[in-house]
Structure formats: C-alpha cells, structure tokens
Amino acid sequence: xxxxxxxxxxxxxxxxxxxxxxxxxxxxxxxxxxxxxxxxxxxxxxxxxxxxxxxxxxxxxxxxxxxxxxxxxxxxxxxxxxxxxxxxxxxxxxxxxxxxxxxxxxxxxxxxxxxxxxxxxxxxxxxxxxxxxxxxxxxxxxxxxxxxxxxxxxxxxxxxxxxxxxxxxxxxxxxxxxxxxxxxxxxxxxxxxxxxxxxxxxxxxxxxxxxxxxxxxxxxxxxxxxxxxxxxxxxxxxxxxxx
Numbered sequence: 001x002x003x004x005x006x007x008x009x010x011x012x013x014x015x016x017x018x019x020x021x022x023x024x025x026x027x028x029x030x031x032x033x034x035x036x037x038x039x040x041x042x043x044x045x046x047x048x049x050x051x052x053x054x055x056x057x058x059x060x061x062x063x064x065x066x067x068x069x070x071x072x073x074x075x076x077x078x079x080x081x082x083x084x085x086x087x088x089x090x091x092x093x094x095x096x097x098x099x100x101x102x103x104x105x106x107x108x109x110x111x112x113x114x115x116x117x118x119x120x121x122x123x124x125x126x127x128x129x130x131x132x133x134x135x136x137x138x139x140x141x142x143x144x145x146x147x148x149x150x151x152x153x154x155x156x157x158x159x160x161x162x163x164x165x166x167x168x169x170x171x172x173x174x175x176x177x178x179x180x181x182x183x184x185x186x187x188x189x190x191x192x193x194x195x196x197x198x199x200x201x202x203x204x205x206x207x208x209x210x211x212x213x214x215x216x217x218x219x220x221x222x223x224x225x226x227x228x229x230x231x232x233x234x235x236x237x238x239x240x241x242x243x
Contacts, residue, residue, distance in 0.1 A: 005034035005107070006084035006165070010076025011094030012041040016204025019050050021092070024100045026060050032107070035061040037083055038094070039076035042067045074177045081168050089168065091178075093159030095202050098123070102160055102197040109195050110162045118167050118190030120181055123158035123197035145183070148226050153182040154194055172228060180225045187229045 007025060011018055018038070025036055040048045048064060055062045065079055081089055088110075092098045102123065109121050145151045157179050171177070171184045182192045 003088045004086045005029075005032055005088045005090050005103075006080075006086040007034065007036045007090045007092060007103075008039070008077060008080035008084065009036070009092050009094050010039045010041060010073045010080065011043065011047055012070065012073075012076075013043045013045045013047060014094040014096075014204075015043075015045040015047045015050055017096040017202070018047055018094055019054060020203070021094065021096050021100070022051070022054055022058075022062065025092075026058065028100055028103055029060050034086055034088075035063060035084075037063045037065065037080040039065045039080045040067065041072065041076050042070045072175055074173075074175050077178050078173055081165055084165055087165045089161075089163055089165050091159060091161045096204075097200050097202060098158075098160040099198045099200060102195075103162075106160065106162050106195050106197070109193055113191065113193060116191050117164055118185065118188055119163065120167070120185040120190060120192045121162040122153065122156065122182060122192065122194055123160040124155045124194040125158050125199035126155075126196050128199050144222055148222050149180075149183045149229065151183040151186070153192060156180065156182045158197065160197055174221075174224070176221050180221065183225055183229065 007029065009018075009021070022036065022038075029036060038051055040051070048066060051062070051064050055064060063083060065083060067076065067079070077091060080091075090103055090106075092100065106121050106123070110119065113119055113121075145153070145156060159178075161181065163181070163185070167185065167188070167190060168181075171181075171188060177184070185192050
C-alpha cells in the first residue's frame with residue numbers, strides 16, 4: 001500500500017461504541033499510515049469528551065470535528081472528506097457494526113483496480129446482523145434502486161467504503177448522498193466494486209433511523225437521483241483516440 005488513508009467516521013451519540021472502534025482502527029492506521037477523522041453531528045452524550053481524552057493519549061493522528069447543529073450523516077461525511085489530508089478515503093459507520101479489519105482487504109481490491117481513479121469499493125454485508133424488518137426494508141430499497149436507477153449494487157447502504165477524495169468532491173452533493181454513491185459514481189464514468197465484508201451486532205445504542213423513515217426519504221431521493229442521472233450534461237465516457 002503506497003498511499004496513506006484518511007478514515008472518516010460521522011457519529012451521533014455513539015459514546016458506547018466509538019472508543020472500541022478507535023482502538024480497533026489504531027493498529028491498522030499505524031501499519032498503513034494515515035489519520036482518523038471523526039465528525040460529531042452535535043451529539044448530546046459523552047461521545048466528544050471520550051474522543052478528546054483518547055486524542056490526548058494517542059500518538060496516531062485523530063481529528064475531532066464538531067457540527068454546531070445536527071445536519072445528518074451525509075453532511076458529516078462531507079465535512080470529514082473536506083478536512084482529510086489524504087486523497088484515499090475510507091468511511092466507517094460509528095456504531096461499530098463495520099469491522100475495521102475489512103479495510104485491509106478492501107484496500108487490496110482498490111490497489112488492484114485503481115487504474116481507473118474514478119473507483120468506488122463498497123462493502124457488501126452478505127450476512128447482516130439486523131432485525132428481519134430492517135433486512136426486508138433494505139431488500140425493498142434494493143428492488144427500487146434496480147428498477148429506477150438501474151443500479152445493480154447489492155448493498156449500497158453499507159458504511160464501509162473506499163474512494164478518492166477527488167471523486168467524492170466532484171459529485172453533486174445533497175442530503176443522503178451516502179446511500180447513492182454507487183449510482184452517482186457510475187454516472188460520473190467511474191467503476192463500482194462490491195466486496196463482501198463482515199457485519200456485527202451493535203454493542204451499544206440504537207439505530208438513529210426507523211425503517212419507515214428510511215423508506216419514505218429514500219423513495220423521494222430515488223426519483224431525485226434518477227432525474228439527476230437523466231439530466232447529466234457532460235460526457236462520462238470519452239472516445240479512446242488511440243483506437
């Protein structure tokens with residue numbers, strides 16, 4: 001691995017999970033090189049206090065950013081990516097359900113296919129540790145994405161992803177963009193590779209979204225992204241002049 005990474009983690013009220021997640025990440029960052037960027041979306045628990053104490057005792061670079069009000073996960077992602085000092089970005093959910101060990105294999109996939117700089121490597125939680133209702137809601141969302149966006153990605157909502165900073169910042173930003181990165185990457189002329197990753201039970205806390213909330217907002221966003229893709233005004237595939 002020749003490039004240092006910036007691991008971006010948006011959080012909201014994850015005091016029971018975030019320190020364990022940092023402890024799992026530290027050996028990986030120490031081996032590869034890079035930084036951890038945590039964006040606190042105006043939590044009202046002890047998340048930030050615990051992270052700050054961790055920053056004070058660790059040598060690895062950990063950056064903590066605070067939102068002044070709650071803006072959502074996509075905003076946290078954008079804030080973290082903008083702050084990143086490295087072009088290679090890895091994202092994780094702050095609830096600890098993503099296993100940081102999967103970063104190593106995902107980076108290998110990135111290295112093997114990075115000839116296309118417009119590349120997204122996204123996790124596929126084949127054995128999800130979620131309730132049946134949440135799995136059903138995800139299956140329903142997948143069906144609609146395939147139908148409306150023609151997006152074959154089996155798990156576009158997985159929090160663990162690898163992509164370049166330049167790619168992300170070149171995409172049109174909107175709230176909930178994190179759920180549509182595969183479709184938007186393809187719209188941009190890029191490639192998307194799904195990589196099977198593990199998925200763990202939450203050790204603490206509860207999900208910040210209800211299934212109905214995800215479905216209702218996601219359906220509106222689907223049609224918005226569909227319109228955006230249809231209205232693409234730039235060539236995403238260029239002719240090879242050498243042929």
